[in-house]
Amino acid sequence: MKESLIKDIGEQGLLKIVQRFCPQDIIGDDGAVIPAPNSGKSLVVTTDILVDGVHFSDRTTSGEDVGWRCVAANLSDLAAMGASPLGITVGLSLPGDIPVYWVNSLYQGMSQCLEQYNTPIVGGDICRSSIITVSITAFGEVFPHHAIRRSTAKVGDAIMVTGFHGASRAGLELLLNPELDKCLDAAEKLALIQAHQRPKPRLDILPLLSKIQNPNSKIQTPNFPISGMDSSDGLADAIAQICRGSQVGAIIERSQIPIPPALNWLVSPSSVWDWVLYGGEDFELVLSLPHELAEFLVQELGAGAAIIGTITPGDEVWLRDSSGVYSDELLTMTRGFQHFSSDIARDN
Amino acid sequence: MKESLIKDIGEQGLLKIVQRFCPQDIIGDDGAVIPAPNSGKSLVVTTDILVDGVHFSDRTTSGEDVGWRCVAANLSDLAAMGASPLGITVGLSLPGDIPVYWVNSLYQGMSQCLEQYNTPIVGGDICRSSIITVSITAFGEVFPHHAIRRSTAKVGDAIMVTGFHGASRAGLELLLNPELDKCLDAAEKLALIQAHQRPKPRLDILPLLSKIQNPNSKIQTPNFPISGMDSSDGLADAIAQICRGSQVGAIIERSQIPIPPALNWLVSPSSVWDWVLYGGEDFELVLSLPHELAEFLVQELGAGAAIIGTITPGDEVWLRDSSGVYSDELLTMTRGFQHFSSDIARDN
Numbered sequence: 001m002k003e004s005l006i007k008d009i010g011e012q013g014l015l016k017i018v019q020r021f022c023p024q025d026i027i028g029d030d031g032a033v034i035p036a037p038n039s040g041k042s043l044v045v046t047t048d049i050l051v052d053g054v055h056f057s058d059r060t061t062s063g064e065d066v067g068w069r070c071v072a073a074n075l076s077d078l079a080a081m082g083a084s085p086l087g088i089t090v091g092l093s094l095p096g097d098i099p100v101y102w103v104n105s106l107y108q109g110m111s112q113c114l115e116q117y118n119t120p121i122v123g124g125d126i127c128r129s130s131i132i133t134v135s136i137t138a139f140g141e142v143f144p145h146h147a148i149r150r151s152t153a154k155v156g157d158a159i160m161v162t163g164f165h166g167a168s169r170a171g172l173e174l175l176l177n178p179e180l181d182k183c184l185d186a187a188e189k190l191a192l193i194q195a196h197q198r199p200k201p202r203l204d205i206l207p208l209l210s211k212i213q214n215p216n217s218k219i220q221t222p223n224f225p226i227s228g229m230d231s232s233d234g235l236a237d238a239i240a241q242i243c244r245g246s247q248v249g250a251i252i253e254r255s256q257i258p259i260p261p262a263l264n265w266l267v268s269p270s271s272v273w274d275w276v277l278y279g280g281e282d283f284e285l286v287l288s289l290p291h292e293l294a295e296f297l298v299q300e301l302g303a304g305a306a307i308i309g310t311i312t313p314g315d316e317v318w319l320r321d322s323s324g325v326y327s328d329e330l331l332t333m334t335r336g337f338q339h340f341s342s343d344i345a346r347d348n
Numbered sequence: 349m350k351e352s353l354i355k356d357i358g359e360q361g362l363l364k365i366v367q368r369f370c371p372q373d374i375i376g377d378d379g380a381v382i383p384a385p386n387s388g389k390s391l392v393v394t395t396d397i398l399v400d401g402v403h404f405s406d407r408t409t410s411g412e413d414v415g416w417r418c419v420a421a422n423l424s425d426l427a428a429m430g431a432s433p434l435g436i437t438v439g440l441s442l443p444g445d446i447p448v449y450w451v452n453s454l455y456q457g458m459s460q461c462l463e464q465y466n467t468p469i470v471g472g473d474i475c476r477s478s479i480i481t482v483s484i485t486a487f488g489e490v491f492p493h494h495a496i497r498r499s500t501a502k503v504g505d506a507i508m509v510t511g512f513h514g515a516s517r518a519g520l521e522l523l524l525n526p527e528l529d530k531c532l533d534a535a536e537k538l539a540l541i542q543a544h545q546r547p548k549p550r551l552d553i554l555p556l557l558s559k560i561q562n563p564n565s566k567i568q569t570p571n572f573p574i575s576g577m578d579s580s581d582g583l584a585d586a587i588a589q590i591c592r593g594s595q596v597g598a599i600i601e602r603s604q605i606p607i608p609p610a611l612n613w614l615v616s617p618s619s620v621w622d623w624v625l626y627g628g629e630d631f632e633l634v635l636s637l638p639h640e641l642a643e644f645l646v647q648e649l650g651a652g653a654a655i656i657g658t659i660t661p662g663d664e665v666w667l668r669d670s671s672g673v674y675s676d677e678l679l680t681m682t683r684g685f686q687h688f689s690s691d692i693a694r695d696n
Binding site for chain 2: 028029030031032033034035036037039041042043044045046047048049050051053054055076077078080081083086087089090091092093122123124125126127128129130131133135137138139140141142144147149150151229230245
């Protein structure tokens with residue numbers, strides 16, 4: 001039987017598929033009317049575009065996984081602002097010769113991720129194009145004085161991560177070069193691939209932040225003391241951006257950075273460090289905050305969470321190794337911004 | 349001198365250009381924190397994608413005009429919900445060989461339109477792709493019981509339009525076939541081209557709706573009585589969608605539909621009617637509401653606003669001509685949904 005394509009079902013048919021994934025009471029109008037943030041809270045808005053050949057590829061990513069990752073990237077941005085999600089809109093442009101099942105699985109993947117966080121798709125647009133592009137805007141709510149910003153890190157703060165880095169990059173490598181997996185047991189392999197295909201936005205930090213914000217909490221402080229961002233573009237990039245945004249420097253202790261143990265069986269130590277620092281897409285949070293709060297969060301978050309360094313005066317970010325194996329390294333942001341400098345034709 | 353291209357300035361350079369058009373206090377973080385809707389109001393969200401070769405073409409549209417029209421389309425969706433704009437996000441994906449000046453002019457066009465309505469660009473994303481795609485999400489605020497929906501038209505309501513239809517399509521034709529303009533004077537020609545390149549979202553209706561909503565107004569009614577949508581996909585499509593959404597029919601009186609007089613000098617009567625009913629992109633509002641409210645709005649809005657028909661029981665939308673020149677015509681939605689059915693390869 002001939003596979004059904006988008007151009008066979010037309011825009012009406014495509015709309016019907018897409019609308020199945022939206023709450024029935026808010027679709028089918030010029031815009032969606034949704035409840036405003038709770039009293040006293042501000043609106044947080046974030047947008048991400050994912051383009052076929054740049055952010056995903058059908059060699060390594062199913063429609064479901066593309067959907068999950070698009071949503072996870074946006075919800076991670078909300079988590080990185082300390083905001084609870086309210087909803088997302090989805091703009092999808094695609095060629096007519098894409099199979100209908102692919103679009104179905106894309107929305108299924110988005111829904112699977114959204115369901116974890118009780119977040120609806122409230123609207124969107126569909127359009128034909130020569131290349132698949134998924135554009136998501138997510139909105140959430142936060143008390144304005146509790147927003148986690150990149151610009152408020154203070155000298156003396158601890159720098160902490162909410163989980164492991166390098167796992168997503170390792171998962172991608174396993175998908176591209178399956179022969180590598182000989183060194184891993186099935187559970188290790190699955191964990192790394194899942195880290196790449198099904199990353200989890202760290203919205204689980206929000207109830208912990210509520211404890212800090214709670215006026216009865218012992219660790220209450222008068223000014224909201226947490227700065228940070230997510231590590232979607234890599235751990236090194238996140239640290240460098242926080243430091244640049246806050247006009248401070250940092251010292252990172254290499255031995256304190258949690259690394260998934262399986263990485264050491266897969267590739268050489270220099271590749272491991274490349275993946276950990278620059279691999280990206282782990283969607284962990286990198287936070288700058290007073291040591292006692294960092295210790296509280298690390299204890300609550302469990303495996304992979306750790307204090308990895310300290311904010312310093314100046315503007316340099318140093319990666320140190322107190323064991324002396326590696327020499328000190330000055331981190332720069334250069335590696336995080338290669339999208340347009342690289343050969344544009346290559347991936348398209 | 350060699351023209352500067354996006355791939356020459358890289359993502360960092362592109363970000364600097366884009367950020368010039370955003371308020372400085374809300375950019376540069378994982379998300380934008382903006383004030384929530386005023387107390388008691390709901391959030392309205394709407395998304396539109398515009399793709400090069402589908403929604404615009406550099407034969408007929410400069411970067412500035414693309415920017416203006418993207419914004420106008422989204423603000424029109426807010427107007428069509430009765431919502432005041434709060435802000436927009438812009439997702440832009442584009443090839444590296446696009447000139448830098450084009451991106452600058454795109455954002456200039458967006459800003460020019462946004463300035464008319466005091467609306468900021470609060471965030472966005474940029475990404476390389478093989479085709480220019482502009483994805484805008486606009487959000488606004490409305491009292492939930494004052495939202496203009498497609499689904500609440502009532503039998504006996506007047507159907508009104510806020511302005512002329514067919515002008516945008518005529519403007520496009522003048523751009524594609526400049527020899528046509530011999531029949532028009534300069535002012536007529538400019539007006540039609542402006543209608544295509546610089547359409548105005550009908551947010552000017554919001555203060556008029558406030559008068560209706562005002563409890564001291566003589567024309568106050570207990571339930572918000574206005575249904576409607578914008579005519580971005582054509583006048584016939586808007587009427588048909590309102591009727592389908594409200595499970596009603598309509599009779600439209602052909603002679604009551606306001607047509608820009610210049611259209612009659614340009615093309616044959618049958619082409620004029622094609623442009624008026626199916627041309628699209630006029631970004632007027634099509635409203636269904638009690639006759640006395642419609643009369644009030646028509647009087648306030650001026651040229652091009654008119655009552656053009658009545659909501660009827662049933663599910664058929666008839667176009668009638670009481671002068672007897674045209675026979676009765678049953679309008680269908682088919683023509684509004686041809687995007688994916690057409691040959692996808694043609695425009696790309």
